[in-house]
Amino acid sequence: MTVYNIALIGFGGVNRALAELIAAKSQLWERELGFRLNIVAVSDLYLGSVVSPNGLDAKTLIEAKFEKGGFGQLSGGNAEADNETIIKMAPADIIVEATFTNPTDGEPAVSHCRWALETGKHVVTTNKGPVAIAAQALKALATANGVRFEYEGAVMSGTPVIRMAQKTLAGAELKGFEGILNGTSNFVLGRMESGLDFASAVKEAQELGYAEADPTADVEGFDVRLKVVILANELLGAKLKPEDVTCKGISGLSLSDIEQAAKAGSRWKLVGSAVRNDDGSVTGSVAPRRLGLDHPLAGVNGATNAVSLDTELLGAVTITGPGAGRIETAYALLSDIVAIHSAGAPVIAAEAA
Numbered sequence: 001m002t003v004y005n006i007a008l009i010g011f012g013g014v015n016r017a018l019a020e021l022i023a024a025k026s027q028l029w030e031r032e033l034g035f036r037l038n039i040v041a042v043s044d045l046y047l048g049s050v051v052s053p054n055g056l057d058a059k060t061l062i063e064a065k066f067e068k069g070g071f072g073q074l075s076g077g078n079a080e081a082d083n084e085t086i087i088k089m090a091p092a093d094i095i096v097e098a099t100f101t102n103p104t105d106g107e108p109a110v111s112h113c114r115w116a117l118e119t120g121k122h123v124v125t126t127n128k129g130p131v132a133i134a135a136q137a138l139k140a141l142a143t144a145n146g147v148r149f150e151y152e153g154a155v156m157s158g159t160p161v162i163r164m165a166q167k168t169l170a171g172a173e174l175k176g177f178e179g180i181l182n183g184t185s186n187f188v189l190g191r192m193e194s195g196l197d198f199a200s201a202v203k204e205a206q207e208l209g210y211a212e213a214d215p216t217a218d219v220e221g222f223d224v225r226l227k228v229v230i231l232a233n234e235l236l237g238a239k240l241k242p243e244d245v246t247c248k249g250i251s252g253l254s255l256s257d258i259e260q261a262a263k264a265g266s267r268w269k270l271v272g273s274a275v276r277n278d279d280g281s282v283t284g285s286v287a288p289r290r291l292g293l294d295h296p297l298a299g300v301n302g303a304t305n306a307v308s309l310d311t312e313l314l315g316a317v318t319i320t321g322p323g324a325g326r327i328e329t330a331y332a333l334l335s336d337i338v339a340i341h342s343a344g345a346p347v348i349a350a351e352a353a
């Protein structure tokens, strides 16, 4: 049985959900996936940090009601987050990066990924910042150090879009895509259709674990802009930076705009898209669009996302599924670890079953 030692950087909704899954599903994963995950370190801005080379009990981590700096009470604990030491020194095979997404420069998550890869550790992340802003450099660093940089959850949470498009649509000649790529804003628009005001709808999305720490990123389109950059660069071979993508969010839409659209048999959706131009360049954009009810994206509701990939050989191929949520996003991290495992990754914690 292979055991992967993992270090969790950030212990909010997503990494806590991964710990919940580890506590509940370890035996199933051992049987079906052929590996076990052993949490050897956690570092969180609010809770502090803790290292235990033999492993921390996932159930204890999720059930204890830690206050600010609470990891300091644990054996091997410290009331402060110590990301750099933990990433570089903890006996981890895989660093699981799930701190806040910084849509401006991706930091400090870019550094977290870099420290991990430089010290020969795989990285799995749901953080859109490092992927949108530094994927090329981080992938090169991973290759140079014989490890993997995986980030399926950065777009559409646990719904497989990046790996699926790269692997199963290889050769289909992607020309562009358009999609609903932010669960929070789609949820908010739906709640406004039911008559709820904007601020209350955003609050609900926060309570459900869909929104960013600063939900401005969701409602102003900055989160979708990062996802458009990631998909365009990964799938269309573009070299876009966030500032190359025009961006408008949904905060300007009023209840009356939403009502008028409904009366006219249409619906507002925040759409992220990119297209390959005749000269080979790629143009990306994010904007609210009023879609007729017969449009394939008009029926995508709640925190569900969908992306329609425009291919030369197949026409439109649409992938739909959860776009946000704690467990859904933690699943993306698991899928990244499965990809690492399937590639035959070397581990420092291999054990005989």
Ligand SMILES: NC(=O)C1=CN([C@@H]2O[C@H](COP(=O)(O)OP(=O)(O)OC[C@H]3O[C@@H](n4cnc5c(N)ncnc54)[C@H](O)[C@@H]3O)[C@@H](O)[C@H]2O)C=CC1
Pocket: 009, 010, 011, 012, 013, 014, 015, 043, 044, 045, 046, 047, 081, 083, 098, 099, 100, 101, 108, 126, 127, 128, 153, 154, 157, 209, 210, 211, 212, 213, 323, 324, 325, 326, 329
């Ligand atoms: N929640 C979701 O549905 C999805 C989230 N994501 C991304 O996954 C990441 C994590 O999301 P959530 O867990 O929902 O966020 P969250 O806000 O619940 O948790 C983030 C955690 O990271 C910690 N943190 C922030 N900066 C830190 C730092 N420098 N060092 C150590 N800890 C730090 C915070 O204290 C917090 O506990 C974010 O980047 C988010 O954009 C991606 C897809 C879906």
Ligand SMILES: N[C@@H](CC=O)C(=O)O
Pocket: 154, 156, 157, 181, 182, 183, 184, 185, 210, 211, 212, 218, 223, 323, 324, 325
């Ligand atoms: N806040 C984001 C989370 C996933 O990326 C969203 O609502 O889609």
